[in-house]
Amino acid sequence: MIYLDVLLLVNFLAAYFFLLAAGALSGQRARFGRMLLGSTLSALSSLILFVPEQPYGVQLAYKLASALVITAATFGWRNKRRLLTACCWFAALNIALAGVVLLAILRTGTPLLQTGNLTVYLRVSPLLLVGLSALCCLAVELGLRLLNKPKPTKQIVGLELELAGTILHLRAALDTGCHLIDPITCLPVLVVSFPDAQNRLPQILRDYLTAWFAGKPPGDPPPHTRLRLIPCRTASQHSLLPGFAVGNIGLITTNGILGLGRTAVAFAPQSFGSEHYEALYGNDFL
Template sequence: MVYLDVLLLTNFLTAYLLLLAAGALSGQRAPFARMLAGSALAALSALILFAPEQPYPVQVAYKAATALGITAAAFGWRSGRRLVTAACWYAALNIALAGAVLLVILRTGTRVADTANLTVYLRISPLLLLALSGACCAAVELGLRLFTRREVP
């Protein structure tokens, strides 16, 4: 059983953290209100889980369109190149997070998942998902701080 409020809130918070990381990786900062808008759009995009199964090309197009829409809501349309860069980072971080969640599932032996239209609902604790999202965001921040060149004064 999927609880709609938990699904939306968890996806909202997860998207916020992933948008922070995507912004850091693409060199963009978004105002708080725009981050909330992007996160809300991401939460709503998860509702595709309840739609009838679509053909694979439609699923891929939906995922690409939502990634572009979410990052456009957060970072704006100033430059097409910057938008695509942020969307690609956001999608890559989503894939990395899904891999981390699957790793946890394989380690713990959980075998329950609902999938539809390239969307996966894993019956794990929302707190675990948020913790993994935070770890993903923290890893990006740490990596940027460690591997960014600093100019000599």
Template sequence: MKTVIYLDVLLLVNFLVAYLLLQATGVLTGQHAPFVRMLLGSACAAASALILFAPELAYPVQLAYKLATALVITALTFGWRDPLRLAAAACWYAALNILLAGLVFLVIFETGTTLLQTGNLAVYLRISPLLLLGLSGLCCGVIEAGLRFFRRRPARQETVGLEFELCGTRIHLRAALDTGCYLTDPITCMPVLVVSLADAGSRLPPEIRQYLTGWFAGSEQTAPPAGAQLRLIPCSTATQRSLLPGFAVQGIGLITPNGVLQLGRTAIAFAPESFGDAQYEAFYGSDFL
């Protein structure tokens, strides 16, 4: 008996499933990918399902193929600038794929259904494409409803007090949450605090303020002030990519009613412009606190 596999249905199914798994991966790793990148990653995942037509491979080879394609797919979707975040996304995506394949095998063993066919950890569902679209739409709706229901409520406190030490000077600032801030220290891969030089310049040590002013004015750069460890923080916006100057600091602490809570963050970056609000002088991302 021969089994007929419709290539268009195979690609469509895996495209839709990959889109849902990538959405789940983004939620689990705290990353957000643009819609075009989501489509690109899903298309790559659908193409990777063509391994179904290959001869049955050894299980370790199948697993290695899954992990390698997961790395490529997540790199296309979420980017590859931060190796740690990419590795986390790839591991979660691969784990979700393997979990899904395991559930399919469980269904096959328990029910003996003929609607499912697997090969090399790839899955083929022999049902109507319209039914697949309907089920995928239902899954999307369930996931969206779940995300809205379990989404964290915004913190009542819009700004927080932070402190750190720079060149022997202890500096206190107010910082506001910016969910679009994903800057990280290229040395430690940890999220950084973005400070406005225009708003907080008067609180900085004079030598640091002078150095940063010259940096943003485009003057010829000299060595950073004594005791300051320069960091160049990659920054991407909708219009350009640049490097923001920053410094390693002696830990960043969150000021609370019970004292200062050390956050384990050890770098800050500076932006030349004012943030336009007298209530804060810095921004932090959703994964900073």
């Protein structure tokens, strides 16, 4: 007898840990709400256990498609390579857990096994399965911390974007603590220092931001721009930064401009204190 509530809960918790591990292995970090969404979809995908046995090709296609949908719901579609990497790691971790379960069955000869459509159900303590998933996630985190080589604290790249009809070229530095998100698109945001970059901005945009940071009514946003209010939380205060939607940000490389997709740019009122860059980006931006 399979208890539906136990089946869903165990798969939800196991998926949560596996998505954490897959995100760490693919260099991504999803928000808590997206983690819950991906875990819920993973739990629901286990209901195929109750479906009549399908041809092997259908079973395999379902497993691959469900893994892709789950990781896409968790990490988004923006970076296809990272999405595919996370999908492969998520599927591999699930297969690894199933392999451990099958190994235990072969060793002990337990009759408490039920399989269907490439889904394995072992009627043992749910805490054991959840604990194995948590240990897997912990092992991945420890392995990454022990094996990863230290990276430079600042990695500077050149970026190209268009604002108010003007093409801008900015230098951006990696800041691992930068995790601003556009609340509309849920995409990571590039943070630009207004004092450092104002000489590169068109006059109409410069006047608008000057009035904003001076606490004066800035009026309507400049033509050809879409205003965004970006929540910013620091150790000392919470605030809303003025920002603008950007159709595409391009990474300047030796082979040309590499498009990074649509996102938003937020402007900060303070200088970043460097002559080498005017903007900051987080680990999940590129």
